[in-house]
Amino acid sequence: MRHKLLQQRFGLMWLGYLVAIFAWYASVKWLPISSFQRLPDPLTVVIEWFNPDPDYGLSVFTVDYYLHIWYSTYRATASFLLAVILGVPLGIMMGWRARVNEYASALLSILRPIPPLAWVPVAILIFPGSEPAVIFVTFLVAFFATTMNTLLGVRSIDSDYFRAAECLGAKPVDILRDIIIPGALPSIFTGLQIAMGAAWFSLVAGEMIAAQYGLGFMILESYNLVQYPTIVIMMVTLGIVGYVSSALIRVVGNRLMRWREQAIGLAEN
Amino acid sequence: MPDTMTVTSQVLEPAADSSLGHLSVRQVNKIYDPHGVHVEALQDCSLEIPAGDFIAVVGPSGCGKSTLLNILAGFDNLTGGQVLLDDEPLATVDHPPRPGPDRVVVFQNGALFPWKTVLQNVVYGLLVQNRMTEPEANEMGMELLAKTGNLDRIAHSYPGQLSSGMQRRVEILRALINNPRILLLDEPFRAMDTVSKTTMHRHLLDIYDQYHKTVFFITHDLDEAIFLADTVVVMTTRPGTIKLRLDVDLPRPRTRETLTSHRFLELKQQAVNAVHEEAKKAFERGERELA
Amino acid sequence: MGQAVSMPGKPSRWRRIKWRGAVSVITFFVLWHAAVVLKLAGFAELPTPIQTLATFFAEYLASPDYWGSWVVSFERVLYGFIIAQILGIPLGLLFGTSPKFRDMFFPVFELLRPIPPLAWVPVSILFWPTNESSIVFITFVGAFFVIVINVFDGVGSIQKEHLWLARSLGATRMTIFRRIMLPSVIPSIAVGMTLGIAITWNVVIAAEMIASDSGLGRMTWEGYVSSTPEVVLIGMISIGLAGYLSSLAVDWLESRMMPWRERR
Numbered sequence: 001m002r003h004k005l006l007q008q009r010f011g012l013m014w015l016g017y018l019v020a021i022f023a024w025y026a027s028v029k030w031l032p033i034s035s036f037q038r039l040p041d042p043l044t045v046v047i048e049w050f051n052p053d054p055d056y057g058l059s060v061f062t063v064d065y066y067l068h069i070w071y072s073t074y075r076a077t078a079s080f081l082l083a084v085i086l087g088v089p090l091g092i093m094m095g096w097r098a099r100v101n102e103y104a105s106a107l108l109s110i111l112r113p114i115p116p117l118a119w120v121p122v123a124i125l126i127f128p129g130s131e132p133a134v135i136f137v138t139f140l141v142a143f144f145a146t147t148m149n150t151l152l153g154v155r156s157i158d159s160d161y162f163r164a165a166e167c168l169g170a171k172p173v174d175i176l177r178d179i180i181i182p183g184a185l186p187s188i189f190t191g192l193q194i195a196m197g198a199a200w201f202s203l204v205a206g207e208m209i210a211a212q213y214g215l216g217f218m219i220l221e222s223y224n225l226v227q228y229p230t231i232v233i234m235m236v237t238l239g240i241v242g243y244v245s246s247a248l249i250r251v252v253g254n255r256l257m258r259w260r261e262q263a264i265g266l267a268e269n
Numbered sequence: 270m271p272d273t274m275t276v277t278s279q280v281l282e283p284a285a286d287s288s289l290g291h292l293s294v295r296q297v298n299k300i301y302d303p304h305g306v307h308v309e310a311l312q313d314c315s316l317e318i319p320a321g322d323f324i325a326v327v328g329p330s331g332c333g334k335s336t337l338l339n340i341l342a343g344f345d346n347l348t349g350g351q352v353l354l355d356d357e358p359l360a361t362v363d364h365p366p367r368p369g370p371d372r373v374v375v376f377q378n379g380a381l382f383p384w385k386t387v388l389q390n391v392v393y394g395l396l397v398q399n400r401m402t403e404p405e406a407n408e409m410g411m412e413l414l415a416k417t418g419n420l421d422r423i424a425h426s427y428p429g430q431l432s433s434g435m436q437r438r439v440e441i442l443r444a445l446i447n448n449p450r451i452l453l454l455d456e457p458f459r460a461m462d463t464v465s466k467t468t469m470h471r472h473l474l475d476i477y478d479q480y481h482k483t484v485f486f487i488t489h490d491l492d493e494a495i496f497l498a499d500t501v502v503v504m505t506t507r508p509g510t511i512k513l514r515l516d517v518d519l520p521r522p523r524t525r526e527t528l529t530s531h532r533f534l535e536l537k538q539q540a541v542n543a544v545h546e547e548a549k550k551a552f553e554r555g556e557r558e559l560a
Numbered sequence: 561m562g563q564a565v566s567m568p569g570k571p572s573r574w575r576r577i578k579w580r581g582a583v584s585v586i587t588f589f590v591l592w593h594a595a596v597v598l599k600l601a602g603f604a605e606l607p608t609p610i611q612t613l614a615t616f617f618a619e620y621l622a623s624p625d626y627w628g629s630w631v632v633s634f635e636r637v638l639y640g641f642i643i644a645q646i647l648g649i650p651l652g653l654l655f656g657t658s659p660k661f662r663d664m665f666f667p668v669f670e671l672l673r674p675i676p677p678l679a680w681v682p683v684s685i686l687f688w689p690t691n692e693s694s695i696v697f698i699t700f701v702g703a704f705f706v707i708v709i710n711v712f713d714g715v716g717s718i719q720k721e722h723l724w725l726a727r728s729l730g731a732t733r734m735t736i737f738r739r740i741m742l743p744s745v746i747p748s749i750a751v752g753m754t755l756g757i758a759i760t761w762n763v764v765i766a767a768e769m770i771a772s773d774s775g776l777g778r779m780t781w782e783g784y785v786s787s788t789p790e791v792v793l794i795g796m797i798s799i800g801l802a803g804y805l806s807s808l809a810v811d812w813l814e815s816r817m818m819p820w821r822e823r824r
Contacts, residue, residue, distance in 0.1 A: 008663075009663045012660065012663035012664045013663060013664065013667045015664055016663070016664035016665045016666075016667055016668050017667065017668060017671075019664070019665075020665070020668045035686075035687045035688065035689065036687070038686045038687065039683065039686055039687060099580070102580035102581055103580050103581070103583065103584045104584065105581065106580075106581025106582065106584055106585050107581070107584040107585055107588055110585060111800075113800045113801070113803045113804040113807065114796055114797075114799060114800035114803070115758075115761045115762040115765045115766075115799055115800070115803055116762060117762055117765050117766040117769070117777075118765050118777070118780060118795070118796045118799045118800065119796065120766075120769065120781075121780055121781055121783065121784035121792045121795075121796075122606075122789075122792055122793065122796060124784065125602065125605055125606060125784065125789055125792065126602035126603060126606070127602060128601075128602065197674070200674070200676055201676040201677070201678070201759075201762070202762075203676075204676040204678050204679050205676070205678045205762075205766035205770075208678060208681065208766070208770050209766065209769050209770060209781075215679075216676075216678070216679065219679050219681070219682055220681065220682060220770070222682065223681075223682030223685065223686075228682075228686070231682045231683060232683070234679070235675050235679045235680070235683070236675075238674070238675055238676065238679050239671060239672065239673075239674045239675040240674075242674035242675070242676070243670075243671075243674045246674070
């Protein structure tokens with residue numbers, strides 16, 4: 001019975017995809033509205049995407065395609081890692097020691113409302129070249145998300161755990177290793193997924209504004225060069241890469257937090 | 270200040286009685302000042318607890334029993350008076366107490382580390398105090414788990430997979446393995462149903478009969494208090510002080526028959542009257558829970 | 561929180577917090593000023609905080625063009641945000657209440673969600689007849705996905721007991737929907753709005769930098785292009801301020817929607 005239910009849901013999913021693609025195709029080809037007719041249709045996109053000799057130079061068979069993916073991925077990863085290396089420790093210290101929080105939160109709450117992309121021009125002025133500038137802006141977004149979620153995670157740890165550890169003779173180092181990090185880990189990973197999404201978001205904008213190479217850059221460029229199917233190819237690629245990176249983080253998180261799975265499993269029983 | 274490290278370096282052993290864990294609470298005051306509102310949680314609270322005694326503290330909500338436990342455990346300091354442990358100062362106004370493995374706490378809502386297995390939880394204190402190597406600690410942990418009702422079979426489970434009764438038992442062992450001078454229990458069975466509670470009482474008494482640690486047990490359940498303890502102390506409503514001290518002269522080991530014995534009911538009558546008086550006062554004052 | 565209860569006798573916390581926070585903020589501005597004056601790498605072309613402030617008061621405070629940019633950006637944020645709520649909340653409810661609909665179309669939704677809003681810029685420009693509508697569309701995309709997800713989550717976390725109670729009391733599906741579901745998802749809507757407004761501002765600024773000739777984002781970018789860094793900084797600060805004000809507005813809205821919630 002359960003098997004049938006899963007099959008049915010699976011079937012519905014593909015039906016949904018088909019409906020969506022068909023609607024896209026139909027609206028581009030058959031609707032007498034000029035707005036729609038300017039868009040590329042799914043068939044053209046797919047043909048171009050898997051074309052060994054693409055009309056516009058980018059498909060799964062061309063090196064350039066992977067070059068752009070590489071540039072974007074490298075930038076996203078670099079900013080993300082930087083944000084984690086700086087943001088997690090800062091978030092932990094802010095959540096754990098009130099003093100640190102007092103110093104840091106005022107400054108952060110002034111900087112935080114500024115949309116990260118507003119930093120792009122300043123970043124270009126300060127950093128030598130557009131590459132570091134783009135990475136900086138992307139880093140900034142991921143950094144805020146990571147720090148805030150880590151901070152929240154530490155704060156949400158039940159104080160009884162701290163007290164129990166202290167009774168048992170734990171020193172601050174032990175508390176950091178045995179209580180704070182495992183206790184905040186769920187929130188940290190939620191924050192990391194958000195940070196990853198935010199990083200991609202920022203990165204694409206940064207690339208559009210100020211870069212050469214990369215998926216974001218290519219999307220705008222294809223528009224400028226009137227290579228419309230390529231726009232969609234890049235968009236879809238972006239979606240896939242973004243999804244995979246978030247999924248990776250989720251998988252790593254689940255492995256580190258096996259104890260959660262087991263507890264939840266029991267609850268479902 | 271007692272040197273907690275050297276005293277607790279001795280290994281946990283069964284004992285018929287105890288020479289350590291004599292607590293002297295002398296005229297303790299505790300005043301809170303949150304947002305400028307003056308709150309006197311404890312006032313002139315005095316209590317002598319002989320080593321190896323099982324003492325239960327009861328009283329209306331907000332009477333300061335948890336405050337007293339926090340001071341004994343080292344999470345908070347008093348604002349007047351002093352507490353001595355084995356004739357050495359534990360807490361004075363100038364020297365705040367610090368938490369330590371000679372006075373381990375078992376918490377109301379359970380504080381087993383969810384991300385560690387049962388065994389890892391139990392041996393945590395031993396490892397973090399650098400008392401022995403990991404293999405030694407694990408061996409000792411498994412032994413203790415096995416001895417106390419075959420708990421070794423859940424040694425590698427996570428707390429989230431256990432019932433609350435099991436969790437509580439593991440938490441008590443986690444405290445006990447450190448050979449503390451005092452075991453502090455803050456309403457540990459509060460959230461449990463009657464059947465589980467009865468089982469837990471049995472387990473706790475077994476441990477007490479075997480190791481004879483000084484036990485400081487907070488509860489609001491009078492039956493539980495009289496059934497478990499050698500001494501029952503009733504606290505007044507805020508500001509908290511000792512209203513009544515009952516010597517529970519029921520024979521050990523305590524059995525189901527004890528619960529319905531004549532002497533049990535006599536003691537309970539005295540305690541009920543005392544608690545009821547205080548509860549009425551608190552109610553009339555419209556107290557909110559302090560804790 | 562993990563720290564021992566505070567000892568009696570220390571000075572009130574409020575004074576302490578402001579003091580330390582002020583120290584870091586002031587240090588930040590001092591470092592900025594120093595970096596410019598000392599001509600540290602990259603900072604040589606930037607104005608000092610004081611210069612920025614001076615330029616602002618001299619040329620921008622009274623300039624109608626400046627405030628015009630505010631209005632333009634705010635309008636875009638408003639339209640995009642509101643349309644996202646109007647379309648997004650019902651969609652979230654639909655996903656949450658109809659398993660068939662969810663099984664069919666949620667995967668499509670999830671496939672589109674990771675695509676950053678700005679990636680839609682060219683498609684948007686192609687599709688929409690006017691520049692303005694294409695920018696509003698992108699703003700919409702940003703807030704739309706967030707609100708749908710939050711509402712969907714919100715429906716999922718409605719306590720089953722409430723639904724069962726209503727049904728056992730004989731309520732029709734319509735009544736259950738109006739009287740239980742809608743009020744229960746209000747907190748999720750609030751969260752979606754709070755997140756959405758921040759994203760919306762981000763998106764508007766970038767969209768303006770890329771594809772528009774008006775608004776605060778454009779103004780900031782033009783400061784860069786025309787080598788007047790003071791404008792860049794003034795733009796940034798204005799944008800930050802505007803974003804902050806919008807968040808305040810959403811917070812206010814939230815407190816009206818949920819009067820039973822405690823003040824933070």
